[in-house]
Amino acid sequence: MRELAKSALKVFEKTGVDFGDIRTEERKSTTIRIANEQLQALSSVVRKGFSVRAFRRGAWGYSSGTSFTLDSVRRAAEAAARIAHANSARGLPRSSLKSIKPMKRRLKPVVQIDPANIGLDEKTELAMTVSRAQRIGPKVASTFAIYGEWDHAFEVANTVGTDVSWREVRTRIGGQAVAAEGDKRDFAYDFTDGTGGYEIVKAVDPNEMGKTIAEEAIELLTAKKPPGGMMTVITDPDISGLLAHEVMGHASEGDEITKRRSFLTDIVGKKVGSPLVTMYDDGTYPGAHGTIQFDGEGTPGHKTRIIDRGVYAGYMHSLETSGTLKMPLTGNGRAENYSRRVWVRMTNTYFAPGDDKFDEIVEETKDGLLTHKSISGMEDPVGGGFQAVALMGHLVKNGEIGPAVRGMTLTGKALEILKSVDMASREFKLSGGFCGKGEEDYVPVSSGGPYMRSKIIVGGG
């Protein structure tokens, strides 16, 4: 890496760009898929590549490759510099990179049990157990389980003098059951993941996970259509997290602010929610799926307060948005991999827990809906609209949890929802996943929060 970095940085010096860096990656992963209690696929991936980028007067040039020769890296750096020069000559609006001090660090991952030290047979059996445990009756039409591990090694060097390296290790176990009865068909899922070693999946009871997935899929076959319209909704941590991530999170990404595309532009210090609403993006959260030691620019992971007791506190930044907006650097410059650009991305985004107990929230709800798990959510940084699809829900009547209802769509204006939050639980959970921005650039993240009671529009089912 040293020689490759030197080669790239030398090109950047010669070509007179304002800033340049090189990121090398070695991405190893193993995935085991079990379908209907049979091995569907075992796949091991090793992808190695480098990305170089050059910045000049507001324009970026990128290039990347998978050939680790001095000549390839040099040519890539020249291409990046050429592109940056060409576009900067168009007289782009000036932006500036945050002034940083060079950092030299080599960090090891926080891993108790390195997945590389666990045999494929044990991992396969773990996933097989999740699949087998779903087979609880004739209504279970299909079972599926997946085990995944990712071990990614990074090195970043730049023209400022930064030279850092680190590894990100993540593991995941999960499953999905399809239940069918006549022409009715529905599904349920569960998974556990995080940044860390095999200890994360080892802590899961695979029998319990599989059985619960199947029970929920079967329950959905007889679930009723949910009520529609504006109603009191107790969002579970998954749906609370989608509200944090999809609407408030994406709209708090610094590049959306510099582009003035976000409905949260110029809103620091203003009230955006009830006093029960505090929100963070936290790349340092121990063990969570979006936790990072450094971002893709070599900036250490950071805990950023976005909303403080209902008042908007600040945005997330890369080197460029931090420099342009003259705001603190937050370690949110991330890339999906070496063949993708770096831009502002979330890590672990969540609402902080409240003081209420979950049971108390239910007891104090006369007529409402309790959501259970999410299927999808969609960003809307321009309009500030919330759209999330819940896997299922339960009616809440006179303080008691009632019958199950089918998956539903939750919508409304995010700020109106947040201002209506009147209870938040002590119980708190993060759920992992991969986040795309626009339609691509998927990075590992998590989102979550407490059970939160608010007013939301419910539709579909």
Added chain:
Amino acid sequence: MTLLSLADDAVKNALAAGAQAAEAFAMTYRTKSVYIEQDVPKVAEERTEAGIGLKVAVGKRVAFTSASLEGPRDVRTATATAMKSVKMVPEDPDFPGFTSFRVMGKVEKTHDAKTAETPVEELVEMALELTAAGKVRKDVTVPKGIFRVQDYELRVANSEGAEGSHRGTLVFLYFTAKSGTKTRAGEGIIKSLGVSLSQQDFQAIGKRLGARSVENLEASALREKIAGTVVMDPLDLGEMLIQTVGSAVNAEDVRRKRSPWQDKRGQKVASEGINIADMPRLPAGLSSCAVDDEGNPTADRPLVADGILRDFVHDHYNAALLGGKGGNAFRRAVATIEGAYARPAQCSISNLVVEPGTQSLDEIIGSVQKGVYIEKLAAPEVNQFSGAFALEVRNAAIIEKGELKDHVKYALLVGNMFDGLKNVAATGRELRPSHGFLTATGCCYLPPLAFDGFELVGQK
């Protein structure tokens, strides 16, 4: 030696290392992208990558490994990893072995040399042309745009003598426009795909993009429920069909009892007159190819004929188990080819084509007494098993007495796609491509369709 020829070396290496059968898929690709931010070309890039996917079998044990490719050493490492893995996995009693076809020939117009060789500097100019056209009013900006051109080449080979090659180009555009003021904004989003730059009309795309942002800004909140005919633009509808029909006709989902159409062969699944086919031989199709990604020859296949389910799509594995014909194993997505070698081939549609009708979009709208035209949804996601959906609309207009009236927003399109297919009221004549999730294989070519039975429900 070329990097693609390493596919053949990988097969030999695996056999020498003790595999009883092996299949390799090598590919090289170049990517050129331009990212527009706030009307200017903020990022531009040129990237190259090569990789190999290797599947090995020892008896009924099968393992897949993949690696980015620099030279023979990567093939040796991949082989060693695969051979280590295959010893530790359980047997698959149904593993039918690999195919033995030797596929020659190619599908017309999947690769456009001019597109492949267009320098990134020219792509910047095209992106700026689109951006400028999008500024249909003073208050319209283009905060975000992705413009990507890829050219790729692949080779598949296996120990049974199968071999095949393919090359293609892909063009992908995703742009957003914003109109209005700081306190009241409208957003337009537009996507376009193709295999050559000549298929893209940057002026027209830009103008429509800008118009969508203005229409979204000026749309009024829907307060009622509209239960008339719903006319849908192909792009988001295609994504909904990929999720539902694409899965329902997938032999892997059929075999695993995940498909709602698993027992419906010979039964009505769509309105009379609806014909849906999988067409990997479609000239200039995004997923077109003579050979699939495990070495089988492809063939066009009617799936739904006059509303009746006739067939499913099969990869080699499911064809062997269910008695169909292979040719539908893919790893390539159409929005980006990136990383395709790192995924094992899976049973998938190629170009799912809904046969066009005779009416133009204007004629369809002109025939609707009361209804709504849906041009863009926030996220076209459907429950693939039940077909249910409730989706927020971004660009929609009321239809009254055959004319487009007010644009509306804050509304949910509610329905069931499997039911909707049985209630198609009209079929347009202009085919357009649509794709699914970023790394999803296959795509859909379809015209505008009109449905009865969906509802647009106001949120106010």
